[in-house]
Amino acid sequence: MPELRFEAAEVRVESPDLDGERTILGATTLTLTEQRIGIIGSNGSGKSTLARMINGLITPTSGRVNVDGLDVARRGAEVRRRVGFTFTDPAAQLVMPTCVEDVELSLRRTVKDRVRRKQVALETLARFGLAERAEVSVHALSGGQRQLLALAGVLATEPDVLVTDEPTTLLDLRNTRMVGELLFSLPQQLVLVTHDLDLVRRCDRVLVVEDGQVCYDGEADAAVEHYVRTVSEP
Ligand SMILES: Nc1ncnc2c1ncn2[C@@H]1O[C@H](COP(=O)(O)OP(=O)(O)OP(=O)(O)O)[C@@H](O)[C@H]1O
Numbered sequence: 001m002p003e004l005r006f007e008a009a010e011v012r013v014e015s016p017d018l019d020g021e022r023t024i025l026g027a028t029t030l031t032l033t034e035q036r037i038g039i040i041g042s043n044g045s046g047k048s049t050l051a052r053m054i055n056g057l058i059t060p061t062s063g064r065v066n067v068d069g070l071d072v073a074r075r076g077a078e079v080r081r082r083v084g085f086t087f088t089d090p091a092a093q094l095v096m097p098t099c100v101e102d103v104e105l106s107l108r109r110t111v112k113d114r115v116r117r118k119q120v121a122l123e124t125l126a127r128f129g130l131a132e133r134a135e136v137s138v139h140a141l142s143g144g145q146r147q148l149l150a151l152a153g154v155l156a157t158e159p160d161v162l163v164t165d166e167p168t169t170l171l172d173l174r175n176t177r178m179v180g181e182l183l184f185s186l187p188q189q190l191v192l193v194t195h196d197l198d199l200v201r202r203c204d205r206v207l208v209v210e211d212g213q214v215c216y217d218g219e220a221d222a223a224v225e226h227y228v229r230t231v232s233e234p
Pocket residue numbers: 013014015018024041042043044045046047048049050
């Protein structure tokens with residue numbers, strides 16, 4: 001299992017609408033080696049920020065993040081080849097006109113032969129129930145179908161680690177179950193940011209993030225209870 005090591009002293013951002021700098025994730029030291037790691041917490045608590053640091057989409061203001069010994073800030077391209085990421089908003093990563101072309105783009109490094117590449121892309125779409133949508137514009141998909149396509153594109157690259165930010169948010173019950181089964185049958189290490197407390201209970205380890213801090217780190221049921229208690233307190 002890859003070893004994800006966080007030694008991020010602090011993540012600060014500066015933006016024009018903020019009065020000076022603001023800390024969005026406080027000092028965080030973590031070593032994540034479990035196969036299935038969940039991240040839960042309130043809106044705006046810092047979950048996506050933590051998840052995005054794993055493949056260098058965000059670099060900590062100070063401290064460092066390592067993936068299997070690779071410093072994410074210095075060797076981002078190598079890390080990103082090993083760590084697949086899906087965004088909450090699938091529009092952020094769908095760039096090609098049709099569904100099959102989008103998956104083919106993901107496969108360009110691993111499947112060099114064009115005919116074979118299209119075949120693998122079509123097989124991937126079929127796994128996600130999107131076979132009939134292969135030649136359709138990505139803009140003609142429903143939100144849930146787009147979310148499935150984004151996940152299909154990333155998994156087609158066979159990353160060592162999948163970091164996925166709210167992969168079931170837009171999905172109906174059937175597809176939530178389908179994606180849940182898929183995520184938890186992957187051989188890869190999974191880092192799952194979610195508001196789905198049933199799904200996260202299946203993780204080996206769950207981090208609860210509140211106010212830019214990991215406030216609980218442990219077994220899934222206890223983490224969910226901690227989170228529920230936190231939000232129930234007046
Ligand atoms: N580039 C930025 N500039 C200013 N503020 C930011 C920036 N990125 C994130 N933030 C703020 O940092 C906080 C944490 O954001 P983050 O996206 O990590 O939250 P989250 O826990 O994933 O939330 P959600 O559950 O709503 O997706 C939020 O208050 C957000 O507005």
